[in-house]
Amino acid sequence: MENISHPHVPPPPRLTSPEAHRAEILENPLQTYLLGIIISICGNVLISISLNIQKYAHVRQSQRGSKPYYTSVMWWCGVILMGIGELGNFAAYGFAPASLIAPLGCVSVIASAVISVVFLKETVRASDIVGGTLAITGTYLLVTFAPHTSTHITAHLVQYYAVSWHFLLYLFFEVIIFCILLYLYKRRNVKHIIIVMLLVALLASLTVISVKAVSGMITESIKGQLQLIYPIFYVMLVIMVASCAFQIKFLNQAMKMFDATEVVPINFVFFTASAIVAGIVFYQEFEGLALLNIFMFLFGCLLSFLGVFLIARNRPKIKQQNQNFIPMDRIPGSRHTDKVQPEAKTSTYGSLAAKLMCNRAGQTDDS
Template sequence: GFGAGLALALASSAFIGGSFVLKKKGLLRLCGRARAGQGGHAYLREWLWWAGLLCMGVGEAANFAAYAFAPATLVTPLGALSVLVSAVLSSIFLNEQLNVHGKIGCILSILGSTVMVIHAPQEEEVSSLESMAEKLKDPGFIVFAVCVLVSSLLLIFVAGPRYGQSNVLVYVLVCSAIGSLSVSCVKGLGIALKELFSGKPVLKEPLGWVLLVCLVICISIQINYLNKALDIFNTSVVTPIYYVLFTTAVMMCSAILFKEWQHMVLDNIIGSISGFLTIMCGIFLLHAFRDMPFTPSLLPLFLQPGRADPHLPWSSVDRHQSCQHQPLLPSEDKGSHSAEEEEEET
């Protein structure tokens, strides 16, 4: 049950994170041939690219199956580990620099994921399509779904034409809001597949087909507007914002639809939220400062190499730099002005 879902979620992150590296490695081997960024399709003849695509397919399938065994509150935040895996493997196999901020972000992501696993809800509320249908009829979820659809339409047709090119939140909010509904569809389809393998006549149930159609529509909208956001704004900006908003929306939808939080004690609720916030900080550090070089000169003077011993004499350069960062006191400032005035009078 829960252990299988956790294992599938972790395996999904590993496969998806590794797929990015394999596909990137395959694209880099296209020396002299038409690159994908130039409209070429030579990568289709590169086996590494296909291996990466296969890994991504396996990862997405594992992620899909994880929702059938574990709560969405746990599975969705653990998707951040794919970013961590990709960053670590890129630094090893692609020689991409992982600076201090990135390493701290990786550590925070691991710690946050561990905290979320420890405090995640252990029991599963929905185990059949019949119970899923009852959950979907809940007035709270109906209100949530209507709010999501109305807000998405307003963002697409009202805010999009005006602010879509200048505000990163417009398209990312559309992806996140619709994504919360797509995760609910995935959860229902995962339950349907589990019942199908157990021999139940699931194919005759109309709910399964309705969920499948809704999932295709939601994913199409997500991909469309996520591509728009990535085309306009920097990836290092879009990725952490999308992760935070998408995961928050999924956790809200899960709390309303599956009511997983009702069976959690206060300690576990605080632990889950703290773990999510820790992952959020880690993802932010990993992306926001990805291209920022970190040198010892950025450290305070007492932490810089050669400054560990406080008894070492200051060089004239250090003294000059330290004085540059010290503002004049009001009395000194006035004294300097008075001295200048006296010189002008003479």
């Protein structure tokens, strides 16, 4: 009796020798490699366009002072474009190495600077030109000397990498460092920008690993080798969602405490470094890469870091008038403005007693 095979149902994942896994590591065709780069660049350009559209919508709504920004059609168009751009970045991890896709985030910074000058009429600075030149040069070196080999990301391969000794050791040290930083941040109240950005970077390394795993398994499933039936896919999906959520939480806290010109370049440098380390440790992307390629790749990263720092440094701020602010000389019914605001050195400053003093002062003036 003839045996009937089922090509669409892959065999259950099992742990084998490293030689068997190296057999799955194939040279990416040039078209596939370039496709990942193009998707990533297009996604980052869309993200920069969306950020500038949302910025323009905020400025226009603040000038009109009529409706909230979320009622603007233009603002929602920016949100949709950002979603498409992020999906593009997500898909790019399935075609190109993670150590290449993450540094290409500098394209978003370059495009945002160009768009802000052309459409938002911001002033071109010498640091923008120098920074853009360095970032473009660094991007060229990244694309040229990055590892051109990648794996077909299957559930079998992800499970093997997840229990490898070098990743478990890396994960152990990462958890220890994260707990120490979180203790300093929460318990010791150390609100330094490096502490917050390191927390984000440590979470970002898990995000990159899980995003590439999920994207790669979805790509293989679309090609015909179903990977979504394995538990490791959903484990990576949960890690991706959880790490992204906490990453956004710490980034929002950093944006509240520090200026964007500090947060943006530091976050780019730390995120890129963590993504490269994650790609090296988990996916072994630098295995077999020539020493010259490694040096030129790291040099390209350095140029990109410097370029982003110069572009983001001392960006002009758009001052928006607070519609809830009432000038002191325009308070209705107030004749003695010195009683409205208590002295800053008194014990009642900023407290409930200060608010009661303001209320009493208003009642006295009106009577």
